[in-house]
Amino acid sequence: MTALLDVAEFSKLFPVGGGASPWTRLKQRFQGGPEKLSKVHAVDNVSFVIEKGETVGLVGESGCGKSTLVRALTRLIDASDGSVRLGDRELTLTPARDFARDPDRARIQMVFQDAGESVNPRFTAFDAIADPLRRLRGLGGKALRDRVETVAGQCGLPLQLLSRFPHQLSGGQRARVGIARAIAVEPDLLVLDEPTAALDVSVQVVILQLLQRLKRELGMSYLFVSHDLSVVKLLCDRVLVMYLGKIVESGPAMDVFEHPLHPYTQALVAAVPRFGEDGATRLRLTGEPRSPIDPDPHVCRFHGRCPRGTDDCAMTMPELRHFGARQVACHFAEEFLPAAGVKAPLVS
């Protein structure tokens, strides 16, 4: 196996204040009973692998736990349960607050959503790119300048722009600064959180092509978070679909989007506007998503919004099952298998 990142049974829960009144909680504490706090199951028992040199897409609607997962993988927050292995290193053993000074910090880097807001407004483009090099590589002087200029060149950022502040740069140039800053320390894994969401289509194309070229040249792996499925389809080898903290489907990007097996993925794909299509007659999700606070472990998370769901789905939570290269968490995945051209269901 050449797995670069191995995430196993990973969970992240957040306590929420709701439920019992402060008075009840105080009483519970004095009566010695266990203080029971409600928890948001932001990411619930998620396992996946990112191979070396692979681009994995992570899609799902807002609130499904994409960002929490990404923040935990980049070691900005601690996991509640499970393991995250980067090569031979178990990352969950190091608390997030110590990881900033860890030698492996440089191996996972992140490109944030809107470079206009994530780049320090008081830093010039040069300082923004130089900062991780100073902190993680201890570079200075001539070596630092050389490295910054090399990276800026790789990202197509003209050198005369390096002395400018973020507000003096265009959206596309800012995106390039954000990418240059992340790849400066030569990470193995680059986590991209909607890197093109704030850009116009014409600029988006250039940035996506830049990302693909950088990946080929530098041999990085990407975890690409996005809700723009048409972009994910073009850039990613494999895709993970999340719904309310669970991975509901995964597989090769083309297959998943051409022949989605999970009803949620089907609705997601149907919702993407396409050229020359009439939007009125397609699959729609009705109802509100289930609450992620202390969800019933026996009810499918998609139950209530699912067009295919039956009463059975409220009794047993579907497990993630393997079908060839694909995984689906749905009791009725078999119904869609023939259309997808996948035969022989393998029991996981």
Added chain:
Amino acid sequence: MITANNNKAPALSVEGLCVEFRTRSGIVRALENVSFSVGKGETIALVGESGSGKSVTAYAVMGILDPAGRVTAGRAVLGGLDLLSAKPSQLAEARGRDIAMIFQNPRTALNPIRPVGRQIADVLIRHGNVPRREAPAQAVEMLRAVGITDPARRAKAYPFEMSGGMCQRVMIAIALAAKPSLLIADEPTTGLDVTTQAVIMDLIGDLASKMGMATIFITHDLALAGQRSARIVVMHAGHVVENAPTGDLFVHPRHPYTAELIAATPDSAPSLDELAAIPGSLPDLRRADLPPCRYSERCPRKIDACAQSLPRPEPGATHFVACWNPLPMAQSAPVAAATTETAA
């Protein structure tokens, strides 16, 4: 003036709209000679990149331009009233009652310290001729109409207690409260999930067709515009570069910019390498020496005529293209070319 069906009277017709912004570094000519019209019950889309003047057009029509902005020429006629030369009191009557707008970011557009039900009731009382006592109950009905579950309880909620999709539904309820004849939706689904986007767009479409309302839908998403509107107006740097029925525009884009925009959309290509970026960037609109065609400096099909003037829209033409050297119509169907205006 261009309409999809000439037998339909336009709900709004914008003619020769010019807008300038005075800034410290010079005058920005944000809009120049923008003309289009939308028929009763028709949905059109204004499409373009950021900075193309889509939102400025909407703000000018609504009369809510920034104080630095000034309408220098043009008319925007809605039901016999020219919105651009109307008195403030006339405009205040028209806004909300005849013309309503859905803003880009519902969280900042809603009043954060007023329950959403009261915000809808305010519009009903001011513009909807609803007695003060009945307004709260009608506000709840509006919330139900836009598909909010448990509307009676939600009416008492503040915007921060609701999700982005629900805030957007509240915005729609406010905009539609007084049953306007024209709705302007400025990027109503930016920042929402695709699943929510589809539901919100269905909702706007359903309500619009039920109430016979004209809709101007502003977006940068060409595919979404194609799916939801009968006609698309493509803007670039403050000019209307192409105005055509949706099907026509995607099959035979005639302006080079429209063609490039379609080619840059991720959905249009099977692989990333085949996506084409648009070379160059928007020209600086403060320049005194802007060429007549503001795309000409980026344009691969530039000819000598481009430096002289711009083609004028011809009355009655269904497919207007502001280009002297447009892409040819489909080679296989030369007959169709007769219906479009001819350059020269």
